[in-house]
Amino acid sequence: MAYVRANLFYEREQWRKPLLLSVGFHGLLVLAIVGLGYVMQPRATSNWGMKEGEAVSAELVNSASIPLPHPEETKSIVATENKGVTQTLPQPKPVETEDGISIKGKVTPPKHIDKPVPPAHVTPHPLPTPVDTAVPYGEGGPVSGPYGSFSTASAKGGFSFQNADFGSRFSWYVQNVNRVVSAHWYQVEVDPRVTNAKRVYLTFDIDRSGKPSNIQFEQRSDIPSLDLSAMRALQRIDTFGPLPPDYRGDKVSVEFWFDFHK
Amino acid sequence: MLRRTKTHVAILCFLLWLPLTRVMAQDWIKTGTNRGAPIRLAVPDFKPTGTDAQNDPLLSVFNQTLWSDLDNAGIFEMVAKSFYPLQSPSTPNEMKLDAWGNPPVNAAMVAFGNLGVAAGKVDVQGWLYDAKNPSFPQVLGKQYKEDATPDNARLIAHRFADEIIFRLGGGIPGIAESRIYFVSNRSGNKEIWSMDYDGANQKQLTKHGDIALSPRISPDGSRLAFSGLTKDSWQIMMFSLDLGRTVAFPRNSGDNFSPAWSSDGAKIAFSSTMHSGLSEIFIADASGAGARRLSTGKGDVSPVFNPKTNGQIAWVSGRTGLPQIYVMDADGSNVQRMTDQGYAVSPAWSPNGLLLAFAWVRNYGPGILGGADIYLMDIASRQIVQLTHDGGRNDFPSWSPDGRHIVFQSNRSGTEQVWSVLADGTHLTQLTRQGRNSQPNWSFK
Amino acid sequence: MNNSKSIRIFVLGVLFLLMVASGCKKKENPPPPPPPPKAPTATLSANPSSIQAGQSATLTWSTENATDVALDGNKVDPSGSQTVSPAQTTTYHLTAKGAGGTQEATAQVSVAPKPTPTPTPAPTPPPITDEQLFAQMVKDIYFDYDKAELRPDAQQALAQAAQIIKQKGWRVQIEGNADERGSTEYNLALGERRADSAKQALIQGGVSPDALKTISYGKEKPVCNESNEDCWQRNRRDHFTLLH
Numbered sequence: 001m002a003y004v005r006a007n008l009f010y011e012r013e014q015w016r017k018p019l020l021l022s023v024g025f026h027g028l029l030v031l032a033i034v035g036l037g038y039v040m041q042p043r044a045t046s047n048w049g050m051k052e053g054e055a056v057s058a059e060l061v062n063s064a065s066i067p068l069p070h071p072e073e074t075k076s077i078v079a080t081e082n083k084g085v086t087q088t089l090p091q092p093k094p095v096e097t098e099d100g101i102s103i104k105g106k107v108t109p110p111k112h113i114d115k116p117v118p119p120a121h122v123t124p125h126p127l128p129t130p131v132d133t134a135v136p137y138g139e140g141g142p143v144s145g146p147y148g149s150f151s152t153a154s155a156k157g158g159f160s161f162q163n164a165d166f167g168s169r170f171s172w173y174v175q176n177v178n179r180v181v182s183a184h185w186y187q188v189e190v191d192p193r194v195t196n197a198k199r200v201y202l203t204f205d206i207d208r209s210g211k212p213s214n215i216q217f218e219q220r221s222d223i224p225s226l227d228l229s230a231m232r233a234l235q236r237i238d239t240f241g242p243l244p245p246d247y248r249g250d251k252v253s254v255e256f257w258f259d260f261h262k
Numbered sequence: 263m264l265r266r267t268k269t270h271v272a273i274l275c276f277l278l279w280l281p282l283t284r285v286m287a288q289d290w291i292k293t294g295t296n297r298g299a300p301i302r303l304a305v306p307d308f309k310p311t312g313t314d315a316q317n318d319p320l321l322s323v324f325n326q327t328l329w330s331d332l333d334n335a336g337i338f339e340m341v342a343k344s345f346y347p348l349q350s351p352s353t354p355n356e357m358k359l360d361a362w363g364n365p366p367v368n369a370a371m372v373a374f375g376n377l378g379v380a381a382g383k384v385d386v387q388g389w390l391y392d393a394k395n396p397s398f399p400q401v402l403g404k405q406y407k408e409d410a411t412p413d414n415a416r417l418i419a420h421r422f423a424d425e426i427i428f429r430l431g432g433g434i435p436g437i438a439e440s441r442i443y444f445v446s447n448r449s450g451n452k453e454i455w456s457m458d459y460d461g462a463n464q465k466q467l468t469k470h471g472d473i474a475l476s477p478r479i480s481p482d483g484s485r486l487a488f489s490g491l492t493k494d495s496w497q498i499m500m501f502s503l504d505l506g507r508t509v510a511f512p513r514n515s516g517d518n519f520s521p522a523w524s525s526d527g528a529k530i531a532f533s534s535t536m537h538s539g540l541s542e543i544f545i546a547d548a549s550g551a552g553a554r555r556l557s558t559g560k561g562d563v564s565p566v567f568n569p570k571t572n573g574q575i576a577w578v579s580g581r582t583g584l585p586q587i588y589v590m591d592a593d594g595s596n597v598q599r600m601t602d603q604g605y606a607v608s609p610a611w612s613p614n615g616l617l618l619a620f621a622w623v624r625n626y627g628p629g630i631l632g633g634a635d636i637y638l639m640d641i642a643s644r645q646i647v648q649l650t651h652d653g654g655r656n657d658f659p660s661w662s663p664d665g666r667h668i669v670f671q672s673n674r675s676g677t678e679q680v681w682s683v684l685a686d687g688t689h690l691t692q693l694t695r696q697g698r699n700s701q702p703n704w705s706f707k
Numbered sequence: 708m709n710n711s712k713s714i715r716i717f718v719l720g721v722l723f724l725l726m727v728a729s730g731c732k733k734k735e736n737p738p739p740p741p742p743p744p745k746a747p748t749a750t751l752s753a754n755p756s757s758i759q760a761g762q763s764a765t766l767t768w769s770t771e772n773a774t775d776v777a778l779d780g781n782k783v784d785p786s787g788s789q790t791v792s793p794a795q796t797t798t799y800h801l802t803a804k805g806a807g808g809t810q811e812a813t814a815q816v817s818v819a820p821k822p823t824p825t826p827t828p829a830p831t832p833p834p835i836t837d838e839q840l841f842a843q844m845v846k847d848i849y850f851d852y853d854k855a856e857l858r859p860d861a862q863q864a865l866a867q868a869a870q871i872i873k874q875k876g877w878r879v880q881i882e883g884n885a886d887e888r889g890s891t892e893y894n895l896a897l898g899e900r901r902a903d904s905a906k907q908a909l910i911q912g913g914v915s916p917d918a919l920k921t922i923s924y925g926k927e928k929p930v931c932n933e934s935n936e937d938c939w940q941r942n943r944r945d946h947f948t949l950l951h
Contacts, residue, residue, distance in 0.1 A: 172371070172392045172401050172430065179298035180432040186290075210433045238614075241433025244401075452927075473927050475891060494880075495922060496895070517899060517923055520892045533896065539903045539921055541896035563896040578893055580900075584853060585893045605853075607890040621890065634890075657890050701891065 161252050170244045177206070177254065180240050185233035191225040200227050200258045202234060207251045210239040218255065230258045290616065290640040300339040301430055304362055304369035305329055306350035307343075308388070311378030320384055320415040321377050327416045330460060331423035331438040332373070334691075336666035336684045337431045341369050352376040354389060354400070363393035370394060371401070373426060377415075384410040388422045390429070401429060416462065427664075437662045441705045442669055443467070443477040443486060444680050448697030454488050454501065459662070459682075459704070461693035468501050468508070476520045480548070481527040481706040485509075489519035489532075498532055498550070512550035517541075523548070525569035525706065529592075531556070533563040533577075543577055545592070556594040561585070564608060567592070569706075570615030576600070578607050587620055589641070600639065607634075610659045610668075616641060619649070619659035619668055636670055638685070649687055660704045669693070669702040747773035747805035751812040757819065763792040764816045766799055773803035773810070779936045791937050793818055794849055795860060837875070838949060844871045845879065845947040848905060849940060853889070855900035857908055865905060868947075869912025876918075878950040881905050883923040886939035887932075891925060898923030905945045920950065 161167050167174050200221035205214045215234045220227045234256070243252065307325045310317040333340050345366045351357040351374050362372045375388035390402035404422060408414040420438035427436030437459050446455045449466055454477040457464040468474050473491040480486070486501040496517040502509045516535035523530055530548055533541045543557040543565050556565075561580030568574040576589045587600040587609050600606075600618065605626040610619045618639045636649040636659045650656045654674035661668055669682045680694045680702045693702075751768040758764050769786040770776050776785050778801050783789070791799070793816055801812045845868040848861035857865070872879060883898030883905075902921035910916055931938040 168395075169398045171395045171398070175370075176430060176432060179301075183298040183432075239433040241429065241431070475927075491927075494920070517895070519895055533892075535899050535921075539899070539906065541899050561893075561896045561900055564890075564892045578890075578896075580893070580896065585890075605889070607893050655888075 161254055166247065166252055170247060173241075173244055177240050180237055181233055181256070184236040186229060190229050191223065194223050194226060197221045197223045197226050197259070200230055202230055202256045202258075203253060204234055204256065205251045205253050206240055206243065208243050210241045210243065212237055212240065221258070226258065230256075290643065290645065298337065298432060300337060302341055302368060302370045303332060303338040304341040304346060304367055304372045304393070305332055306346050306372070306374050308374065308386070309350065309352035309376045311352070311376045311385075312380055314379035316379040316384075316410050317377065320379060320410060320412060323412045323415040324377055324386065324419045327419035328373070328423055331420060331436070332426065334460070334667075334684075334689055335423070335427045335431070335436060336664070336686075336689075337427065341367055350374060353387070354391075354403075357389075357391060357399075359391065359393055359396050359399055362391075363396075367393075371426075371430065373422075375422075379410045382410055383407055384415060384418070386418050386422070390426050402426065413463075431664070434664050434666075435707070437664050437667065440663055440707060441479075441483075442660075442680070442682075442693070442702050443479050443705070444671075444694070444699055444702040445475055445477065446694070446697050446699045448699075454486060455699075457693065459667075461680075461691070464694065464696075467503070468499075470499070470508075474499075476701055477703050478521050478523055479703060479705050480523050481525050483705055483707070487511075487521040487523065487530060489521065498530070500550075512546075512553075514553060520564045522564075522566045522575075524567045524572040524592075526572055529567075529572070531565040531567065531575055531577075533565065543575070545575075556592075557590065557597075559588075566609050566611050568611050568615050569613050576609040576611060576618060578609065584626060587618065600641075600644070605634070608658050610661055612661050613663055613665045619661065621657040621659065621670075636668065649683065649685070651687075658701045660702050662704050663707050667704075669704055671700040671702060745772045745805075746807040747771060747803045747810045749773065749776070749801050749803035749810040749812040751778075751799065751801040751814040753799070753814040753816045756815065757817045759819050760794060761792070763790050765790050766814060766816075768801050768812065770801075770803040770810070772807055773805040775804040777802045781935050791816065793937065794847075794941065797940075837877070840871070840875075841877065841947075841949045844868055845949075847944045847946050850901055850943045850945075852939075852943070853897070855883075855897065855904050857904050861905075862908060865908040866912050869909045869914050872909065872914050872918065873912075878918045879909070879914075879920070880948045880950050881909075881919060881921045882928075882946040882948065883921065884928060884942055884944050884946065885926050886942040887926050887929060887934070888939065889926070891927075895923050895925035898925050901943075901945050905947075 161174065198221045199219070200223075201218035203214070203216050203218050204212045206212055212234055215231060217227065217231070243249075305328060308321060308328070310321055329340070332338055347358075347361045347367070349356070349358075353376065357372075357374065359372075361367065362369050370393060372391045372393050373388065374391070375386065377384065377386045379385070384407070386406045388402075388404050388406075389400060391399040392401055393399070402425060404425060406418040406421065408418060417439075424436030424438045427438075428434070440459045441456050442459060443454060443456045445452050446464075446466070447453075451471070452473045452475060453466055453470060454468040454474050455464055455466050467486065468488065468490075470490045475489050477486055477488045484503055486503060488499055488501065489496050490499045495515075496519045497513050498511060498518045498521050500509050500511040501507070514534055514536045516537075516539065518532055518534040518536070521530050521532040528548055529545055530550070531543060531545045534544045534553070535541055536544070536553075537555055538560070540560040541563050542555055542559060543562045544553045544555050546553040556575070557577065557579070559579040559581040563578050565575050565577040568576070573592050574589055575592055576587060578585045579588050580586075584605045585607050586602065587606045588597055589600055590597045600609075601620070601622065604622055604624040606620055606622045608621045611617075612619070618641055620637055620639065621634045622637045623634045634655050634657055635651065636656050637646050638649055639646045649659075649668065650670075650672070652674055654672055656670055656672045656674070659668050659670040666685055667682055668685055669680060671678055672681050673679070674681075675692060678698045678700050679692055680699045681690060681692050683690045747770060749768065749770045751766065753764050753766050755764055765788050766778070767788040768776075768778070768783075771785075773785055776783055778789065779799055785803075791797075796815065796817045798813055798815045801814075803810045803812075846864060848857065848864055850856075850861075851858065871877075881902040883900070883902035885894035885897045885901075889897070899921065902923055906916075906919045906921050909919060926942070929938075929942045930944075931941055
């Protein structure tokens, strides 16, 4: 027995040295690579301006909205005449359907923590739509559902306003919120490893003067960098512009979600 | 930003680093210059109401000004008039949205209305319609009434354009009524002049009689600080726009120039030799009292406050040889150097506090004929992009209040003139043509 | 047999001739390689090569095989002349670039300080005014590009000027200036430094600080307006005026 034990000890010792060596070497390798990356990072200018024309590149900036057919007059709170305005690259756009609630984006902020909508809920009637975000600006239809959306090369975001009428009545304001959030969102903050992320939900209020407040996570995506980049985008914003004068409320509550897919 | 500690992540990070820096540049430029996706906007000519003889000339001024203001705003993609339907609406009754919201026009928004003169007054009604929301199209409906003059037609157009820009531009007010102050020698010697943001209405303000430089308008627009040469020294002087003349301002010993206002109107920073015979940065109350020294650079000039916080000052110092840009806290501490080569002068802080515009000659030397260009630096990351390219000498950038435009001086036309440009380098426009014009300063609102 | 042999020889001979001939042809066919581009030549002369301060000299140059000719950084015609009035001994550089290379030439113009005028033999010479004396003894000094340090000749001149200023009890205004390149505001600060350098030198020479006043005009008061090194040098100066 003593002999056997001695053997076990011996086995263990055998591991330690090469393990240490391996870790040490990998550590050095990491340092070297990170150091190289740092050193080789281009510091200098990049040319911007006339040579590039409209320099704000479309691939980063959102598309204000997606082509939608003209909605018919609807009194229904659901306003499902409108297709769900959001789209993800592989999934075709859902069409008007009676179970419109299931279209991405919400009428009311969900109180439950578990995912309200399964990610694979492609509605059964796909409609031909441009696959990527190359929707020319302004050609999108009105966001006359309660929700707006934007998309960039790898992420889609959507809004829904707590007051469902708000979006149909003041779709221009919803699009405005779109544009402002997209302009303040730094994609590079998201970990480049991320290819697919669970949807992250945030809520915030916009007061009469247009100032956002009360930014909170309703549901995180489990990818810290994505969550953080979404939160930071909202925190950067000073104002969205005053709420429409015809709107009677003191504020609107907005639920804002992000899908990240590469 | 994020700490990466895992090995395989480190490798990925390295590979993606280079393209990421370009993406980063576009991100901060987007935010720093308040850019969002452009909105397709259609603006048919307003129609006349009534048959007054003054209708046509005023209408013409109005339509031109409205179009120009919206085109220059930096947030619209103007749909060319050649696409418009033959019938353009003058009231909501006449508006047929599907003609405007669908191809070929394909506008997201339409601005339309009418103008009429009656009894010496010009009456304008204007609407902004969401072309994609036929159920609730109206975004804005406005009515204006002023005495019937071309200047008022222009003024109403500016106001209507600003209203549209405010609504659709994320709550940032339009600049159509802002003004630019500048130095011009066309009266015989250098004096301070002012003009509309689009170059209209140029008029002389100061009658100092000797060289006047470095105009800086106060945040509330009521007073203009400048440096004027007197018999024996340079002094900071204060011109009252309400009174139309200079008002008392404390004299300091030595030479005092390049004043700058904090955005709350409480403080003035300037360069003075009063202490050591060499130029150093001082700060004083807006009344000129309580001047205190902030820097000790021996060649410090051109201070400018961070307008967002007023907690920092950027300035130019020749303490290491050629002039470079520095930033310090407003109490003089925490000095940081921002540029490290060439000849860098004239810092201008963007209204949201994120960017510095400045004039830079990257390779500067005795035989090299000067070519200075305007550059933008993201203060947080120190990344720089070049704004002007076409050569000549470009200097004295100044930001518009909406953070989307920059006005600067350039000799690219042969003589020193004032030019404006969008912060992405497009819409380059010459604003002055007579005499020599320099050192432009955009109002705070 | 004989026939076939002679035929063979004949054929071989023809072949041989053909080879030789084609070889000869080959020798002639390839065109001679183009002659290497001639190197540019350049000459620069100054006439006269020695002047007194305030006079002018003419620089004359000629070049050959040059496409790009510059005199001290300014593009000029391949041959030409230019008048210059340097304030002090200056070496001018001509650079001629062509397909064959680059050639430089230099010429120097020596500037001797103006000799003080010999007193006229008139029985009662008019007394020299303070202004005239001042202008003679306290002259402009010049600076290097973007610098405020005194050059050795300037230091000498100021040491001498200090003597007469002290002796006469004059009050002096020192005006710093800069050339037209560079920014308005920064040039004001640079002019201050240049004025201050002179002030310090005069104080070291014994002048009381109270007798000295500095001011900067930056690039606002140039003495000439051309965009060339000669004019720029003349503007990078401290000018002195007598205060009453």
